[in-house]
Amino acid sequence: MTMLDFLENDYATYQLVDNILIVTYKDVSLNLAAATKVVEDRLLIQQGKRYAVLCEIGKVRDINKEARDYLALEGSVLLKAVAFIAENPVSKIFSKFYLRTSQPTIPYKIFKERDKAMAYLKSI
Secondary structure (H helix, E strand, O other): OOOOOEEEEEEEEEEEOOOOEEEOOOOOEEEEEHHHHHHHHHHHOOOOOOOEEEOOOOOOOOHHHHHHHHOOOOHHOOOEEEEEOOOHHHHHHHHHHHHHHHHOOOEEEEEHHHHHHHHHHOOO
């Protein structure tokens, strides 16, 4: 099987950098179908290997409850930890709400700066 280090769909790009998977969401609203596709493609690039993931969510406009619930449970498969980059107030509100309501089963942290998020993930 060939190792993928970059993948893109209508919702996000996925890139492996320094053994960390970076998921950069596009300017989208996420529903259950979108969340399912995001996880499906993430698992495709991971090819059965566990990774820490950096999620850049600054462009996500909205995420409904079904998508949040799916990402918190099924969306955590093969993840070691997740760091959200929340550079603006809206993405910070989304990520805090997500963590509070979804109670994911793996370590999650919110950061304003990418370098601090990467340092956190490298320590996992």
